[in-house]
Amino acid sequence: MSMPDVLLPTAHIEIWSDIACPWCYIGKRRFAEALESFDDRDRVEVTWRSYQLSPDTPVGRRVPEVEALVAMNGMPAEQVRQMFAQVSDTAADVGLEIDFDNVVAANTFDAHRLAHLAGDKRDEVLEALFRAHFVDGEVVDDVDVLVKVAAEVGLDPESTRAALDGDDPAGEAAA
Template sequence: MTDQIVIDQDVTGQDLTVEVWSDVACPWCYIGKTRFQAALDRFENKDRVKVIWRSYQLAPETPVGEGRTELEALVEMKGMAPDQVRQMFSSVANTAAEVGLDLDFDTAIAANTFDAHRLLHLAGDKQADLLEALFKAHFSDGKVIDDREELVRIAVSVGLDADTVRAQLASDAAADAVREDLSMARQFQVSGVPFFVANRAIAVSGAQPEEVFLQLLTQASESA
């Protein structure tokens, strides 16, 4: 269930590098991250794997600070009836619950995720922890993740310095890095997320079952 892709750029420094394009406001990315982590925990060469989380925006046009609910945003974006969106949310929440995630779409606030992605680029070895905290803040705790002070609080919760993060968000720090990720996504013809690429050679799209991610890791390791 994995696809062979050809990508010219090289990623070095580890035996196996997995790059993941995802968006903080994407429930399937949250589910995919959880399933991938479960597969990685089972992978016998886990210590050889470097995971890089890359930026993607499903709704880059979302106004910062608008404060609409995810329900209102999707009704407008997809032209669906509210009851249809609620049914969709319920289905996703049930799938998430199967991997231990509690998604509360009733309180989820639509947000522009550009600053959150900037912060992820600036998080260093706290990147994965910060991504997990951002997912939980958005989908479980009803936090407004395009509010910079909220982003500071989330960053502090994973051990980052408040003053440093506040100054970074007030500047253009890592904006070019986010744009580079978005450009690479277009180059690689990524049309949906999550999107997993191992060693710039083998790709898997979507929140696949744990066994598919284990297969991805195994195939990439064998061909490294």
């Protein structure tokens, strides 16, 4: 005699992150690997939430991340570089090649708007935004870069640009 199928509950996980946070990128990769190895991953529902670490970063400023952290935290540049080296080493452990020499400090509000506009492609957009920011040295507060990222994951570039040029904060992106 077999046991009747039991309807198991869905686990709801909310992840708050910022595209400008290297630990969020590392955590996203670690979470994805853990979820992939979880037998009941189809019972896990993930909701990505937006959080801006530095909402006051001016859009279009184009300052290297090292300089931005030195100015914001009053830390010596060498200390920031050492910190970045440790983060890069940790990132490499999960297969990420973060290049802080190319990272440009950016206001991530519109990048978060793009992630929320992406609907069921949100995870792909987030991955592409993290890669653009930390690996490729793209300026993720530039609308042209955001449209390019959107197109890379299969979103329509024209409607993406129109949405980003509008005033709608894309709901949760304002959170």
